[in-house]
Structure formats: structure tokens, C-alpha cells
Amino acid sequence: MQMPTGVHALVRRTHEDRVLRALQENGAMSRGEIARVVGLSRTTLSDIVGSLLQRGAIVVMDTDAARRAGSGRPAERLTLDPASAQYMGVDFGHRRVHVVVADASHEIMLSGSVRYEDSASWPVRTELALSLLARLSAEGGVHYGALQGIGIGVPGPYPAPEGAPWPRATAGATVLRPAPENVDVAFAERFGAPVIVDNNTRLAALAEAISGPESVADLVYVRLSDGVGGGLVVGGQLVTGSGGLAGELGHVTVEPAGRPCRCGKRGCLETVASVPGILATCWEFGLPLEDLDALAAAVDRAHPVVDRVLREAAAAIGRVVGAATMTLDPAKVVIGGEITRIAPVIVEQAAATLAGELFPTASAGPVVEAARLSDEDGALGALAAVFHSSPLIAKYPETAEVKGRTDARVSTTERAGHART
């Protein structure tokens, strides 16, 4: 299957989106009715409809013979195929892959996960994910012939920058792999749909942005785990940066003479606010804690050293996120990672410190809150990335009505995986 590229692919996707949207809003329609609603020529429409029928996105429901007043050949009425998956989200973690599949109205149709060894190669991981998807499809009676897009989350910077620090500065810490090169091609070839790949912490930021009661267009996300990662949503778009390194809040310097960091600098936020950083500070204060479970027990006992260490770590987070807030003016700041569930004081103290970094006379700073989604919800972020890439269906109506303003904003970011083959 050869897909058009560049401007033509974009125009075609836009036309397809409009046809699908018209069918979603109006129910079954004839070709003539669709042409009138979307304002396309018969020739262009025929081409688009033919492709959607062939891919199984739409089906012929009946003809209008029964309802027809005049004479002539009855027209076929077309409708969305309810068994047709439209969006796919895939999250590759270090030890498992999680997949979710959604229909045209963004409802989850299928989900599942499969574990693998940390040492599993990317071809093995990819094949496990594809097998899982095939099994879910057969069990659920859902087909993937009409996917509008596939989002894939991977660990590590994406796109992997040349000279990325991760593979070099191991020093015994968890090393994030650079993004695997061909995972997108494998999915694009299997399903014939555009693929978006991004770092999974970044995708988690996007999932947080749209998971609350009201989605927000500007969000700063920081996640505390073995390291400290981050992700930014700015103007409704996920931020990659010029070299794939945007969101590295964990490597902003907070103590110029502080501990060496695995990145090669000293006193990065990560050295004081990651789980290993917090445990190390506890040791320095004479409280040897082995792991998160021991930390949780100390928090339960309201141990004063633990409280102090957590508050100091959280204050450092508040200063770094405060500077990011002055820079980006987000509506929301989200702090994630299992440790924030164990120790809510982290979010409380970070919010308090952050408030002191803002304009004293401004009416309100960002909402600061713990992550809504767990580390296991990564595939929802990948799915969110695909929703956002489909402008007329997903993003446009939302931002058009923000605050009752008359601004119109539409964006599409897609990766036409097929163009590389």
C-alpha cells in the first residue's frame, strides 16, 4: 500500500477526517449527501470514499430505495463501521508493553499488556506487541483496517540526539536506551497508518493534560523515579525541542556544588529529588533506608528526618518548576511517580515553594497536583498523541471554545511512516 506524502497526504487526511466526522455526526448518508456536507467535488469524494471502504473504515449499510421519492437507481448509504478501530496507543516500558485501541468517538475498544525481560531486543518487543494486538483483535471482533493513527511511547530521549548522554554516563544508574529506530516502521508497515513515536514521559504529560475534568493546553509535568524526567505541553502541543531533549527538568542545576550526577554535572535536581537521591540524603542524615517500601514505612511513622529530606527535595522541585512556570505560564503543574503517592508532602511542599517564585500580585498561579494516571497508564498518553494529531475530530472543537474566545487554532502533527519504506 502506497500512501501519498507531504502536502497531498495532509490534504487527503483532512478530507478523510471530514468525511468520517460527517458520518459520525449525521449517521448514514449517500455519496451525494456527503459531497454536499463536506463541499468536495464528486471526483475527489469518490476517491476518498473508495479508499475508506477498501480499508474498512466505512461500510455500505443499505440503499435509499425505500425512502426514495423520485425514480432512478437507488443510492447506497454509507456508515461508519462499528467494529473498526480508529486509534492505537502502544507503550513500551522496560519490562512490558501495554496497548489500547479506541474507536472514532475515542472510546477504548481493546486493551492489554504483555511482559518481557528487560534484556529483550526491540524486534522481540515489537513482535510481542503485534501478536498481542492480533489476539485482542480476534477476541474482540475488531479490525485495524481503518486506523487513523498509531502512537508509540518509548523510553529515553526521542528522537535520540547524537551524542545523547544516556548510553555513556552509566555509573551504575538505570540507563535509558535511545529510541529504537525501526519500531515505527514495523507498525506503519503492518497497519498502513501514520505513526507518532515519542518519549513515554512526554506522552504521560499529554495524558495528564487531557485526563482532568477539563483538559489544559499548557502543562508542566515532572516524574520522580530512578531519575527525574519531565514533559511539557505548550499551546496544546507536546514539546520535543530542537534535539529531542525538551523536558529535562531533572538536569537543571539546583546546587552548583552538590552531588555528582550521572549526566556528568553536579547538583542536578535529579541528585536530590529522584528516589535514589532522596534515599541517599536520608543515609547522609543517619537514616539508612533501602528502598521505597522502607521509605513508606518511615513516612507512616512520621519520621522527622524523612519529613525534612522530603521537604528539601520538594523545595528544589518547586524552585525548578517555578522557573519553568515563569517561563511557560502553564495552567497546571503535575508531579508524578510512585513516591508522590507514598509521600503526598512532596506535592504540598513543591506547591508552596513554587508559589513563592511567582508574581506576588498575580491573581493565580498554576494548579499543582499529583499525577492522576499511574506509570501503568502510559499507553493512554500514546493514544492521546494520536487524538491530538487528528485536528478536525479531536483538537479543534476543544480549543476553539476555550474561555469563550473567538480564536481558532488547529494543528496536525503526523509521521507518515510509509514514506520511509
Next chain:
Amino acid sequence: MQMPTGVHALVRRTHEDRVLRALQENGAMSRGEIARVVGLSRTTLSDIVGSLLQRGAIVVMDTDAARRAGSGRPAERLTLDPASAQYMGVDFGHRRVHVVVADASHEIMLSGSVRYEDSASWPVRTELALSLLARLSAEGGVHYGALQGIGIGVPGPYPAPEGAPWPRATAGATVLRPAPENVDVAFAERFGAPVIVDNNTRLAALAEAISGPESVADLVYVRLSDGVGGGLVVGGQLVTGSGGLAGELGHVTVEPAGRPCRCGKRGCLETVASVPGILATCWEFGLPLEDLDALAAAVDRAHPVVDRVLREAAAAIGRVVGAATMTLDPAKVVIGGEITRIAPVIVEQAAATLAGELFPTASAGPVVEAARLSDEDGALGALAAVFHSSPLIAKYPETAEVKGRTDARVSTTERAGHART
């Protein structure tokens, strides 16, 4: 003139853009030829072409009678009107307004400026700008009937946040006005075109992003003057933030126990790196300098106190911009303001400090450079904002070819001023 709003306005603008682009690429065409090239139905196309003819964006050049092989009524051939302005940029400063007008290929057709008193009201400023534009139009033989968009830069946060600090915390410093409410309506009503309004420091950031030999999609801009302002371009888009305050790099804390800032905090970057801040530090070191001219003379004499003060101020800039760089991973950092022309050491030292904030093993950080455009070039930023709002003509082909990747990215941000009337 009633303009459609929401999705319909957007689809219509997209159609108009495609028709204009087709005429720009192919020269004169008949309606039938245009319909085939852009894939619109005859009915939709007739509507679009009628509107473009009425507004004067396109004109009837001739008929195809001479070149026609078959019989039948000759078809009119349509072409872009070379006297038709397509884009307008307006920069309202404290004491003058500067305007530029460009054609479909982004060439400047007209430009000019007019001064006013700092105390001039917004209705007076607006009327002066409109009169200037009318005079330039008459002198240049250019008409504004087919403007695709108008960009307007204003001082101060935009949109003006509720409880914005500026009008309250005067303390003798220059007070930036909140953005004037109706300047956009006045221009939209006069010209019947979408209007984009934004803070002029932000628009200067956009102008810097596209003014180099290669435009960059991710840029951090900081300007040193009476205060310290900033602007961000992220993923090719100007960043406003959730409350209009994005880019306030001047109010990131650099010395928690430092001088009081006009914003009500202590030790903001502005207190050490604005022109008044630098002069105040010189006074503290026993070197009383009255103004920029005196500073320039001291720089010329290579006065050691001045060098030290400038380097310390620049190091503070480097730390703040370094944190912003870890957050956003920009391709370029630009430092502007007249003082950087007087004292190039500021940019040199800021770049050196910034380098120490980045991943030691990463191959390259952002390019750090002095602003290319002067404070007088603000209208180019406003114009750039409008270029960027017209996806098919301006932005798409550019980002589609970045790094030879196959990503497609299209964005439109427009403000349909007429919808408010």
C-alpha cells in the same frame, strides 16, 4: 461584511489559501483549471473565487479565447492582483507606531512609522496608524482589500491577565500598560481581515526565529532594557501561556536575598540584568554611571568594574536561560536590547555560563547570539506572526522539510476579529 466563524471560517480560509497558492504557483488559470488543481466542487470554488474577486485579491486577466482549441464560450482566466497587499504588521511602541505591508510572496511592499507622545491614548494611536496606512496605500498604489491577516504588537502582557502585576507595582520604574482592548477590533473592522495581537517582545522573538539564514522552530529570546523581557518560540509557535504571562524570564529568581524587584519579589533576574539593574550594581561598586551613554564610555575604556558587573549580570542571564534550555531544548538563544550592542561581553559571558548548565556529553547546545533585529524592527515580528498563521502559504513547506524528515506539521492561529462585532 459578515465573516463566517469557527470551523467554517477555518475551512474557508484553507480553501482560499489553496486557491491563492495555486494561482501563485501556476500563474493565470480558468475556474475549471483551478477546480481541478485544488479538488473543490464547482459550487464551493465559485463561492471562494467570487469572494476573492470581490475583495480584490485576484483579478480577471483575460479569456482563453485565443488559446482555445474547441468551441463554446471562452473562459475567464484569473490571476493574483500584484497591487494587492496580503499581510500587514503593526508595532505600537511607547512613542511610535511602525507598519509594514507584504505581498503574497512575503516581499515588503510598504513601510513607515509615525511618532506620538508617550501619553497618547489608544484611540489616538490607532487613528494615527490607520491614517499612516491610508497615506502609504495612496502613495504606493497598493490596496488592502484582500488582506489575509493583520499582526499587531503591543507593549505589556497579552492577553492582559487579571491581576497583572504591572499597573500596581510602579515604584518609579517604567510601567507597561496592559494590552489595549479594542485595537484589534478597530483593525478588523477597517480591513475585514483576521487580526492577531500579541506582546511585542514575543513578536520580536518570532522575528528573530525566522530572520537568520535558516529559520528555527525552537528559540528562547531575552531582551535587556528598562526591564528584562522574554519570548519563546516552541515547535514553530509563539508561546502565550495559559494567562498571557509566558516568557517572563526577567522575573525568575537568581538571588533569593537580592534587591527588591518592582514585581514585589526579591532578586529577580531583572534586578541584576536590566539596564537600571546594571547601573545600580556599578554604583554599588563605587562607579556612578548615569545612563547607557556613560556605560558605553566606561566599556570603551575597558573599566574593570564595568567588566565585572557586566560579566556577573551575564552569568545570571546564562543560568536562567540555561534552565530554560534544559526545559525547552531550543536551537537558538537570542539576547537583545541596545546594551548588548554596547557591551558584546554580555552575550559572550552568558553563552559561556549557559554551556556549563547543559549535558556535558551532549554534542551541541543552542547557538547563543545577539539579536539580529533592532528594537525598531518590531513590525517585522507582527508580520511574521501573520505569515505563520497562514499554513499552506507560509509554514507548511518549511517544517515539512526540516532535517529531511517526513513529518507533516500544519498550524493555524487566527483571531476572527469580526466575530466579536
